[in-house]
Amino acid sequence: MSAGAPRRLGRRPGQSETREQILAAARTLFAEKGYEGATVRGIAREAGVDPALVHHYFDTKERLFIATMRFPADPSKILPQILEGPREEVGRRILREIMRAWADPESRAPVIAMLRSAMTHERAADMMREFISSAILHRVAGSLGVPPLRVEAAASQMIGALIFRHVLRVEPLASISDEELIDLLGPVIQRYIDGP
Incomplete structure (x- = not known):
């Protein structure tokens, strides 16, 4: 040429x-x-x-x-699984899907790397915020018919728990079974969704 x-x-x-x-x-x-x-x-x-x-x-x-970004899960595939079934169990289903995505150390490594980058680099934080807001949080809020703030609060609760569990490895949270964690946090996530 x-x-x-x-x-x-x-x-x-x-x-x-x-x-x-x-x-x-x-x-x-x-x-x-x-x-x-x-x-x-x-x-x-x-x-x-x-x-x-x-x-x-x-x-x-x-x-x-x-x-x-080697994101461990595709929101367009997870959302139908979260919405399928009784509304009063949506908190548990959200947790189950998030925990499934974080279960494999190789799958969660890129997410942890992105979170670390977002904490120290403004551009990485902007990119994560834009994607998580438009592709995940606002889509979940719209599908459930709840204000985005409630879904954001639920997400912050889940991410915090997962960081304590998989990154900081705070005990006993790091060692309990997935079902124990779902039993513990499922009702909390459900309250965010259902409101006061």
Whole structure:
């Protein structure tokens, strides 16, 4: 290709190579522009591929972000499981799904790394806040018909408990079974959802 010729977009040889190129471009743009500011078109341009190819590999920007950050769970798959069943048990189901996502040390490592980054780097905090707010908290609040503040308070309770359990390993919280923790915190999360 001559120096002045435009870069050709579209499918490249090697699926995993193309996928990794898209992921690298997404990491760069999510870091520079945040979750809301990065676009599929911009990521495709950065990777030198057609936007349709980004959708082919990742379907949506949300799923691309999940893959980029190695997020342990896809909110679009978890939400239906949380909403299915009696409303009075939604607190327990939320906890069960969150704990399932955190159960494997390899799965939770990227989340812990993101949380640590968010505590010391403003850009990382912005990116996490944008994703968690739009992809998770506001979606859960809207689906349950509750104010976002209640869902945010419930999330802060759960994240705090999981940090005490898996990062700080505070006893006896670190050693009790998942079901014991669900029995302990499930009613608390349910109160956030149901209100006073």
